[in-house]
Amino acid sequence: KAGVTQTPRYLIKTRGQQVTLSCSPISGHRSVSWYQQTPGQGLQFLFEYFSETQRNKGNFPGRFSGRQFSNSRSEMNVSTLELGDSALYLCASSLEQIPYEQYFGPGTRLTVT
Amino acid sequence: SQQGEEDPQALSIQEGENATMNCSYKTSINNLQWYRQNSGRGLVHLILIRSNEREKHSGRLRVTLDTSKKSSSLLITASRAADTASYFCATTLTGGGNKLTFGTGTQLKVEL
Numbered sequence: 001k002a003g004v005t006q007t008p009r010y011l012i013k014t015r016g017q018q019v020t021l022s023c024s025p026i027s028g029h030r031s032v033s034w035y036q037q038t039p040g041q042g043l044q045f046l047f048e049y050f051s052e053t054q055r056n057k058g059n060f061p062g063r064f065s066g067r068q069f070s071n072s073r074s075e076m077n078v079s080t081l082e083l084g085d086s087a088l089y090l091c092a093s094s095l096e097q098i099p100y101e102q103y104f105g106p107g108t109r110l111t112v113t
Numbered sequence: 114s115q116q117g118e119e120d121p122q123a124l125s126i127q128e129g130e131n132a133t134m135n136c137s138y139k140t141s142i143n144n145l146q147w148y149r150q151n152s153g154r155g156l157v158h159l160i161l162i163r164s165n166e167r168e169k170h171s172g173r174l175r176v177t178l179d180t181s182k183k184s185s186s187l188l189i190t191a192s193r194a195a196d197t198a199s200y201f202c203a204t205t206l207t208g209g210g211n212k213l214t215f216g217t218g219t220q221l222k223v224e225l
Contacts, residue, residue, distance in 0.1 A: 004155075031211050037153075043201065043215035056212045088153060094211050101146060102211060104155040 001026055004093050004105035012111045018079040021108045025072050025093030031055075032074040033102065034066060037088040046089075049074055078110075086112045119202060119216040127224055132189045134219040136202030137182075143205045145178055146213065147187050150199045159187075159200075192223045 005024045013019050025032050033056075034046040045058040049068035066076040072093075078085055088109050092102040120135045138145070144163045148156040162169045162178045162185070169176045175188040189196055199220050203213040 033211055033213070035213070035215075042217055043203075043213075045212050045214065048210050048212055050210065055210045058212075090155060092156075092211075092213075100211065101158045101161050102213065103158065104148075106155045107153075109153075 001028075004091060004103050006089075006091050006105040006108050008108060009106065010109045010111075012113060013081050014113055015081055015083060017081050018077060019081060019110060020075055020077045021089055021091075021110075023074045023076075023091030023093075023105060025074070025091075026103055029093035029095050029103070030072055031094040031096070031100075031102075032068055032072060033092045033094070034074070034076050035090045035092065036060075037090060037107075038084075038086070043090075046076065081112045083112050086110060119200075119219045121219060122217070123220045123222070125222045125224065126192055128192060128194055130192055130223075132192050132196070132221055132223070134187045134200050134202075134221070136185045136187070136216050138185075138202070138204050138214075138216070139183065140204075140206065142180070143207045143209070145176075145185050146203045146205075147174075147176060147185075148201045148203060148215075150201065150218075152198075156201065189221075192221075194223050194225055197221060197223050 031050045033048040048056040052068045063079045068074045088107045090107045091105045094100045094102045146161045147159040173190045199218045201218045202216040
């Protein structure tokens with residue numbers, strides 16, 4: 001099976017712009033989660049979607065949003081980018097609704113200038 | 114915010130030696146997982162231990178869980194240069210879905 005894919009892999013944006021990141025989970029996986037990784041804050045949970053419904057949300061401002069499509073593919077959007085949004089954004093997919101091992105994609109490296 | 118701390122923050126050993134990393138967490142958990150990350154890339158799942166388990170093995174990996182002390186340890190035996198990476202523990206909570214709360218991570222360097 002193909003692994004979790006994320007596009008784009010690298011992105012450079014300017015403050016104030018918005019960005020959309022995409023994640024395709026492993027075939028058959030219905031849970032998709034997003035994480036932000038920065039040197040200062042480490043790995044932090046953004047949100048989880050299961051069968052097109054947001055099931056969990058982390059402690060991030062409303063500028064961060066996401067959605068999941070019927071084929072389980074997911075997108076996350078960040079509006080009005082700030083310098084502090086520069087990070088590695090990781091997507092993970094999982095087979096079941098119960099807590100289960102997760103499979104991570106390679107990440108999207110976002111740089112905000 | 115992070116669930117807990119990992120100790121040590123960095124560890125440097127020779128190939129063939131064992132590496133032990135510790136993880137502490139703050140709240141009751143559903144399960145605890147260990148992940149490996151190479152140079153800022155995606156995370157790779159290593160092992161999952163449920164809250165009612167005390168020890169689990171997978172190849173050269175051994176994980177223990179002490180829920181009374183809210184701590185876990187990861188032992189990598191006979192380390193190889195390819196084990197050089199950052200290692201993270203992550204917990205899930207009952208009713209928390211698949212949300213992972215990560216520790217701060219241990220940077221392991223295995224030298225030839």
